[in-house]
Amino acid sequence: xxxxxxxxxxxxxxxxxxxxxxxxxxxxxxxxxxxxxxxxxxxxxxxxxxxxxxxxxxxxxxxxxxxxxxxxxxxxxxxxxxxxxxxxxxxxxxxxxxxxxxxxxxxxxxxxxxxxxxxxxxxxxxxxxxxxxxxxxxxxxxxxxxxxxxxxxxxxxxxxxxxxxxxxxxxxxxxxxxxxxxxxxxxxxxxxxxxxxxxxxxxxxxxxxxxxxxxxxxxxxxxxxxxxxxxxxxxxxxxxxxxxxxxxxxxxxxxxxxxxxxxxxxxxxxxxxxxxxxxxxxxxxxxxxxxxxxxxxxxxxxxxxxxxxxxxxxxxxxxxxxxxxxxxx
Amino acid sequence: xxxxxxxxxxxxxxxxxxxxxxxxxxxxxxxxxxxxxxxxxxxxxxxxxxxxxxxxxxxxxxxxxxxxxxxxxxxxxxxxxxxxxxxxxxxxxxxxxxxxxxxxxxxxxxxxxxxxxxxxxxxxxxxxxxxxxxxxxxxxxxxxxxxxxxxxxxxxxxxxxxxxxxxxxxxxxxxxxxxxxxxxxxxxxxxxxxxxxxxxxxxxxxxxxxxxxxxxxxxxxxxxxxxxxxxxxxxxxxxxxxxxxxxxxxxxxxxxxxxxxxxxxxxxxxxxxxxxxxxxxxxxxxxxxxxxxxxxxxxxxxxxxxxxxxxxxxxxxxxxxxxxxxxxxxxxxxxxxxxxxxxxxxxxxxxxxxxxxxxxxxxxxxxxxxxxxxxxxxxxxxxxxxxxxxxxxxxxxxxxxxxxxxxxxxxxxxxxxxxxxxxxxxxxxxxxxxxxxxxxxxxxxxxxxxxxxxxxxxxxxxxxxxxxxxxxxxxxxxxxxxxxxxxxxxxxxxxxxxxxxxxxxxxxxxxxxxxxxxxxxxxxxxxxxxxxxxxxxxxxxxxxxxxxxxxxxxxxxxxxxxxxxxxxxxxxxxxxxxxxxxxxxxxxxxxxxxxxxxxxxxxxxxxxxxxxxxxxxxxxxxxxxxxxxxxxxxxxxxxxxx
Ligand SMILES: [Cu+2]
Numbered sequence: 010x011x012x013x014x015x016x017x018x019x020x021x022x023x024x025x026x027x028x029x030x031x032x033x034x035x036x037x038x039x040x041x042x043x044x045x046x047x048x049x050x051x052x053x054x055x056x057x058x059x060x061x062x063x064x065x066x067x068x069x070x071x072x073x074x075x076x077x078x079x080x081x082x083x084x085x086x087x088x089x090x091x092x093x094x095x096x097x098x099x100x101x102x103x104x105x106x107x108x109x110x111x112x113x114x115x116x117x118x119x120x121x122x123x124x125x126x127x128x129x130x131x132x133x134x135x136x137x138x139x140x141x142x143x144x145x146x147x148x149x150x151x152x153x154x155x156x157x158x159x160x161x162x163x164x165x166x167x168x169x170x171x172x173x174x175x176x177x178x179x180x181x182x183x184x185x186x187x188x189x190x191x192x193x194x195x196x197x198x199x200x201x202x203x204x205x206x207x208x209x210x211x212x213x214x215x216x217x218x219x220x221x222x223x224x225x226x227x228x229x230x231x232x233x234x235x236x237x238x239x240x241x242x243x244x245x246x247x248x249x250x251x252x253x254x255x256x257x258x259x260x261x262x263x264x265x266x267x268x269x270x271x272x273x274x275x276x277x278x279x280x281x282x283x284x285x286x287x288x289x290x291x292x293x294x295x296x297x298x299x300x301x302x303x304x305x306x307x308x309x310x311x312x313x314x315x316x317x318x319x320x321x322x323x324x325x326x327x328x329x330x331x332x333x334x335x336x337x338x
Numbered sequence: 339x340x341x342x343x344x345x346x347x348x349x350x351x352x353x354x355x356x357x358x359x360x361x362x363x364x365x366x367x368x369x370x371x372x373x374x375x376x377x378x379x380x381x382x383x384x385x386x387x388x389x390x391x392x393x394x395x396x397x398x399x400x401x402x403x404x405x406x407x408x409x410x411x412x413x414x415x416x417x418x419x420x421x422x423x424x425x426x427x428x429x430x431x432x433x434x435x436x437x438x439x440x441x442x443x444x445x446x447x448x449x450x451x452x453x454x455x456x457x458x459x460x461x462x463x464x465x466x467x468x469x470x471x472x473x474x475x476x477x478x479x480x481x482x483x484x485x486x487x488x489x490x491x492x493x494x495x496x497x498x499x500x501x502x503x504x505x506x507x508x509x510x511x512x513x514x515x516x517x518x519x520x521x522x523x524x525x526x527x528x529x530x531x532x533x534x535x536x537x538x539x540x541x542x543x544x545x546x547x548x549x550x551x552x553x554x555x556x557x558x559x560x561x562x563x564x565x566x567x568x569x570x571x572x573x574x575x576x577x578x579x580x581x582x583x584x585x586x587x588x589x590x591x592x593x594x595x596x597x598x599x600x601x602x603x604x605x606x607x608x609x610x611x612x613x614x615x616x617x618x619x620x621x622x623x624x625x626x627x628x629x630x631x632x633x634x635x636x637x638x639x640x641x642x643x644x645x646x647x648x649x650x651x652x653x654x655x656x657x658x659x660x661x662x663x664x665x666x667x668x669x670x671x672x673x674x675x676x677x678x679x680x681x682x683x684x685x686x687x688x689x690x691x692x693x694x695x696x697x698x699x700x701x702x703x704x705x706x707x708x709x710x711x712x713x714x715x716x717x718x719x720x721x722x723x724x725x726x727x728x729x730x731x732x733x734x735x736x737x738x739x740x741x742x743x744x745x746x747x748x749x750x751x752x753x754x755x756x757x758x759x760x761x762x763x764x765x766x767x768x769x770x771x772x773x774x775x776x777x778x779x780x781x782x783x784x785x786x787x788x789x790x791x792x793x794x795x796x797x798x799x800x801x802x803x804x805x806x807x808x809x810x811x812x813x814x815x816x817x818x819x820x821x822x823x824x825x826x827x828x829x830x831x832x833x834x835x836x837x838x839x840x841x842x843x844x845x846x847x848x849x850x851x852x853x854x855x856x857x858x859x860x861x862x863x864x865x866x867x868x869x870x871x872x873x874x875x876x877x878x879x880x881x882x883x884x885x886x887x888x889x890x891x892x893x894x895x896x897x898x899x900x901x902x903x904x905x906x907x908x909x910x911x912x913x914x915x916x917x918x919x920x921x922x923x924x925x926x927x928x929x930x931x932x933x934x935x936x937x938x939x940x941x942x943x944x945x946x947x948x949x950x951x952x953x954x955x956x957x958x959x960x961x962x963x964x965x966x967x968x969x970x971x972x973x974x975x976x977x978x979x980x
Contacts, residue, residue: 028863029867030863030866030867031799031866031867032866032867032868041795042795042796042798042799045793045795045796046790046795046796046799049789049790049793049796050790052789053786053787053789053790056782056786057782057783057786060753060757060778060779060782061779061782063757063760064757064760064775064778064779067757067760067761067763067765068760068765068767068775071696071760071761071762071763071764071765072765072766072767073697073764073765073766075766077764077766078921079697079764079952080697080698080764080951080952081696081697081698081762081763081764081951081952082698082762082763082952083698083699083950083951083952083953084698084699084701084758084761084762085699085701085702085703086701086702086703086704086705087701087702087758090754090758091702091705091751091755094750094751094754095747095750095751098746098747098750099744099747102743102744102746102747102789105743105789105793106736106739106740106743106793109739109793109794109795109796110736110739110794112795113735113736113794113795113798116795116798164729168568168572169566169568169569169572170566170568170569170662170728172727172802174802174870176799176867176868179798179799180798180799181727181798181799181801181802182727182729182798183727183728183729185662185663185728185729186568186656186662187656187657187660187661187662188656188661188662188663188729190729205868205870206870207801207802207803207870207871208566208802209494209561209562209566209569209872210569211491211494211560211569211572212489212490212491212494212560213490214490214494214872214873215490215870215873215874215875215876216875306485306489306490307489308491309490
């Protein structure tokens with residue numbers, strides 16, 4: 010029986026070790042969570058090996074011939090054993106709970122000094138994400154973070170519940186209409202990742218994604234500067250098509266070279282928009298279901314831009330598209 | 339089938355055939371209710387000056403309430419009570435509606451718990467097949483990344499209806515059906531406490547099931563079986579069919595649960611103390627308590643959504659001051675206990691099966707019963723573990739994590755006790771035993787992945803991913819369904835009077851066991867790696883795994899055909915079953931297969947524990963003057979009925 014138990018243990022151990030169970034670790038939260046994950050995994054592997062070992066051994070050792078008419082030993086219980094298998098799991102459960110609670114608290118802690126972290130507002134809507142950087146007065150369809158700087162994300166949703174998840178960061182949080190929710194991330198590894206919506210939010214749920222970039226200090230400063238320049242060009246008060254495009258999250262679904270977006274959920278605007286009438290483009294935006302582009306699904310593109318954007322903003326957006334679409338840089 | 343104590347009701351002729359309770363009357367009362375509902379909605383809206391007269395939402399809702407009532411009145415589910423309420427003399431019960439004399443009686447309102455049990459089991463198996471086919475469509479779509487056969491909204495409809503049927507129309511009522519058949523027999527009672535209520539609770543089921551299925555005609559509900567607000571409010575009108583379907587199915591389970599509770603508390607045979615009850619009876623007692631307390635919450639949650647949709651209330655609309663997360667609290671306050679509603683009866687079945695086929699007393703009987711009660715109580719204190727990332731009050735997370743993990747302790751006690759029951763037994767690997775042992779190992783995996791999900795930090799990562807899909811299938815398929823299969827095979831001889839084919843049973847087990855693991859185990863991995871659940875399309879990096887999973891799932895689906903073939907052919911042509919083929923001690927095996935119409939010719943006298951295998955001279959009960967002891971000696975091969 011010990012042999013079977015050991016074998017089962019080795020197999021589960023091997024499976025645990027050689028298969029990359031978890032995605033890349035790209036945040037301090039991921040380190041905390043993975044610690045608990047492996048602690049629980051080891052306990053579970055031991056318990057499972059024990060159960061599997063005992064049942065296989067018992068099944069083999071105590072199997073009765075088909076015509077056997079005898080009964081087994083009339084054992085009704087064993088107080089000692091029963092106390093053990095109540096006490097040991099209780100201890101394990103307490104240990105797992107304590108570790109989990111500590112890891113949770115550490116994962117969600119922000120520095121006391123507000124200068125040491127940034128806050129980003131995340132807004133989810135069917136089926137796109139938008140990220141507002143209050144300190145930079147900037148809104149974008151992409152989440153850009155500075156490596157090793159903790160961020161506090163304040164989330165909300167416009168229509169139904171969505172959930173923000175970046176597997177490499179391990180952190181997940183629902184964005185709920187009507188309230189603000191919160192999560193904390195300290196990215197530790199430069200690179201590009203995906204925000205994945207994990208709460209069923211309608212037909213566009215599988216494609217509701219946005220990009221995340223974790224940048225080095227220098228790259229981050231460059232990105233900030235680029236944004237300030239863009240804002241300067243537009244001038245105050247006047248609606249600027251480029252920033253409307255960014256703020257409305259169009260870039261999370263459409264490719265448009267001028268805006269630097271490469272998403273493929275909706276048609277490539279660089280190839281479809283050139284040659285279209287302004288009116289036609291406007292209709293595509295305010296009433297996306299009026300005509301469905303070939304090869305795409307209805308109800309994926311949000312249908313509420315008419316309410317969300319002012320008339321001036323819509324006009325600016327259309328003008329911007331007419332101007333830049335197709336102009337490959 | 340069984341012995342006839344009462345002649346079948348005399349055939350009615352002429353107009354009486356159309357006015358007496360039955361399908362002919364339902365043929366006109368159902369359309370009548372339809373017309374009444376139409377008139378009611380149109381009339382009320384005309385009076386208020388609303389346009390259009392038959393606005394879809396109020397109209398559908400009214401139909402979903404009135405048409406089933408018309409149908410139930412037609413087939414005669416209310417006849418006795420209607421006479422009683424209206425002050426007319428009730429028809430003295432001649433037991434004409436009791437027991438089945440031909441197959442046709444299974445399609446009528448019948449008050450015999452054995453007929454009702456069979457009706458339940460067959461109906462639920464039908465819904466099981468339908469829901470399983472929906473899963474096959476899903477796996478076909480998911481086999482490759484990108485969209486192939488359905489569009490995303492249709493896909494959302496597939497998994498929503500799949501889960502709703504499996505939960506509300508298969509697992510929960512399948513247990514109620516098995517319990518209906520065997521509980522009165524096990525406690526030595528002639529029937530359930532309220533036979534007419536029992537009949538009514540069965541007939542609500544096909545109504546609920548057809549309602550959920552027919553939602554496809556007006557746009558299937560695609561917000562999942564969890565139907566979270568506010569997405570539910572946006573859904574096509576098929577969503578109303580889910581909400582009303584849950585009401586009818588919920589009413590059915592509440593009625594049955596009350597019936598079980600009263601039956602178990604008041605109708606035990608003399609000498610059948612609580613500490614002498616078989617564990618299945620204990621399990622049903624605990625489950626029924628859960629159902630009675632928790633089910634009104636899911637009914638409420640669906641009514642609130644219905645009101646938000648139809649009456650424009652603002653329970654969950656933040657625009658009108660509603661609180662979105664409130665829905666989840668109410669919903670999970672039922673739906674977590676529902677996990678135990680779908681699990682505890684299985685624990686009961688497995689305890690019976692393991693003890694009988696290991697030829698040993700169940701290990702630690704009292705602790706087994708007490709751990710059921712512990713799970714029942716703890717089960718109400720953990721609902722928010724489904725909401726760790728929902729944005730609910732932060733402080734609730736750690737306490738609910740602790741209670742969740744603590745449930746592992748009584749559950750562990752049960753698993754270890756089953757294993758200890760095997761120790762030094764004489765194990766016979768008949769099909770029910772294979773499923774019971776398969777259940778123990780699969781359920782341990784489901785339970786352990788539950789511990790993962792119970793830990794808040796781990797849950798933050800894996801919640802709403804395929805890891806959760808794997809977890810619930812290990813619990814509800816490897817757990818509940820395996821025990822249901824064990825129960826079907828175990829009591830098949832008792833219910834049908836025939837033996838099933840053992841070889842086919844074993845083939846079915848191994849195909850299911852292998853297919854199940856090949857389908858669901860990899861889902862843990864793709865979930866942890868980053869594949870969210872409830873998606874019609876996914877990252878191509880998961881393409882190969884999904885293809886493999888889909889192929890395995892088709893094999894798993896095919897294994898069901900072996901089961902169906904075995905059940906149908908054996909029911910018609912299997913070898914006649916002796917009264918006690920398993921040499922079991924519990925009372926249902928001491929009467930003929932199938933049992934006589936009122937179960938026991940003479941009320942049994944219970945004198946000891948039901949599990950005294952191998953104990954010299956111990957007895958469970960005295961029946962017809964003969965002691966029921968040591969399965970072997972007491973197993974009479976002759977039928978007890980003339
Ligand atoms: Cu739960």
